[in-house]
Amino acid sequence: MRSIRSFRADAGGVRVEPALPEAIASSPVPAAVLLPDRTIAEPSCGLTRLTGFSRNELLGMPLFSLLEKGRAHPEAGRAGSWLLTKDGGRVPVTAYIPEGPRIALAAFLPLEGEMALAVELKAARERLAARERYIEDFRTGVFRMITDLDRSESELKGALERLGETRMQLVQSSKMTALGELAAGLAHEVSQPLTVIKGLSLGTLRSLPQDSPSYEKLHLIAEAARRMESIVRHLRAFTRSEPPAMKPVNLNSVARDSFLMLREMLRSHSIETSIELAEVPSISGDPNRLEQVIINLVTNAKDAMPKGGALKISTGTVDAQGKKYARLTVEDTGEGVPAELIGRIFDPFVTTKEAGKGTGLGLSIAGGIIKEHRGEIKVESERGRGTAFTVTIPSA
Ligand SMILES: Nc1ncnc2c1ncn2[C@@H]1O[C@H](COP(=O)(O)OP(=O)(O)OP(=O)(O)O)[C@@H](O)[C@H]1O
Ligand SMILES: [Mg+2]
Structure with a gap:
């Protein structure tokens, strides 16, 4: 040094x-x-x-x-x-x-004195501000992390719930598919022996004099076979084993047939029925499928009136933009459609019914059929007052 x-x-x-x-x-x-x-x-x-x-x-x-x-x-x-x-x-x-x-x-x-103090104070203030900024950044970061975590957790919960629902719907729909296949198979199996019964009973009936003691019995057999044939036909239409068969149809006769078929069932559920048929233009359609629409609408109406009520089927003509439409309305005095459901009521698997009672497919099938007819289906409902489904199909 x-x-x-x-x-x-x-x-x-x-x-x-x-x-x-x-x-x-x-x-x-x-x-x-x-x-x-x-x-x-x-x-x-x-x-x-x-x-x-x-x-x-x-x-x-x-x-x-x-x-x-x-x-x-x-x-x-x-x-x-x-x-x-x-x-x-x-x-x-x-x-x-x-x-x-x-x-x-x-x-x-x-x-010394105030000057030194001011310098120290300023430096301390700067250090404090820097630390506060750091703590604030840290707090914001942690807060953001917690919110993100919260959000992910609730998203996960929602996704799991939806997954559960979808799984249940899948189980239900696969059951329906199996049931449909079973019904289609049954209809196919039954139709052949039925043709034999009907053919033989009608043939024998023709060769018998009317006052023969067997005539009345054979007549009853032939009549029962005819009714069974119609049931099988419905079953086939329902399971869609038949392609749609379009032909000129009068909606009034479809409405009347369905009404007659369903009236007894409705009466047993304390439901008053009425039908009001007005003039309708002819349409191009498949009567079996249109009947299926009415069955689905009427079944829903019945389910909406567990303590009874009134059901009305009516028809008429609607003019819109220079075109004529056939109209069909099914009205009930039931509990009404829940407001949160009304926008998606025609979607598949939308149901308020407990498992095993409804699959939520009825209205989506009805909607699909009406679409095949280039028509429209609409719903109006008031909670506790009732519901009306209106179908309009363009004239042929
Ligand atoms: N007339 C009605 N009054 C009140 N609610 C109705 C009516 N029609 C339909 N709904 C409601 O719409 C839902 C969907 O009806 P949809 O026919 O598609 O299915 P579902 O009747 O529940 O089951 P499925 O018809 O497959 O047996 C029903 O569960 C019900 O909540
Ligand atoms: Mg239904």
Whole structure:
């Protein structure tokens, strides 16, 4: 380490008055004599007191390792700086450090009182603000994470519920499919022996005199076979084992046939029935399928009136945009369709009935059939008052 003595003897060819370093060394002002390379050649005792470093420790120390790098405090202006102390602290000072590579005297003026306080306060405030920002960012991050988690959890719950519903609907619909296939198979099996019974009974009937004792019995057999044939036909239409057979149809006769078929069933459920047929234009349609629509609508109406009520089937003509339509309405005085259901009532698997009682397919089948007829089906309902389904099919 270079000492004041060697500095005196060898100062890079620069002459220094020997009295100056000594005067500095004993000065209470924090100062230091610097060599051209900015190392300390002589610290004042004011500097050793202020920094806590001994004279020997300071000798030869680069001046800038005593100053906090890159941070000048704004209150003290450009020359303001922090002097580092041996115990790791720092003292705010105004530093006077002459520039240039020459022997020089650096002096430090400690900032005291309000000024020092203001500097410390400002620095503390900045540190606090930075910490607050960090905490705030952290809190926002955690909050966002919690909300995201909440949302994912409820989405998962919803998805699981929907999955459960879909699974139940699938089970139900596969049961329906199996049932449909069974019914179609049964209809096919039954129709042949039925043809034999009907053919033989009618043939024998023709060869018998009307007053024969067997005539009445055979007549009953032939009649029963005819009815069974019609049931089988319905069954086939229902299971769709037959393609649609479009032909000119009078909606009134379909309505009347269905009405006569369903009237007894409705009466047994304490439901009063009525039919009002008005003139309708002829349409192109499949009577069996149209009958199926009416059966589905009437069955729903019956289910909506568990304590009885009134059901009306009516027909008429609708004129719209220069075109004629045949109209059929099925009205009931039942409980009405729940409001949240009305928009999707024609969707498959929409049902309020308990498992095993309804599959939610009736109206979607009806909607499909009406679409095949290029028609429309609409619903109007009032909770607790009743429901009306109206079908319109363009004239042929
Ligand atoms: N006339 C009506 N009055 C009140 N609600 C009705 C009426 N018609 C249909 N609905 C409601 O619409 C739902 C769907 O009817 P849809 O006929 O499609 O299925 P479903 O009767 O429940 O079962 P499925 O007909 O397959 O046996 C019913 O569950 C019921 O809630
Ligand atoms: Mg139904």
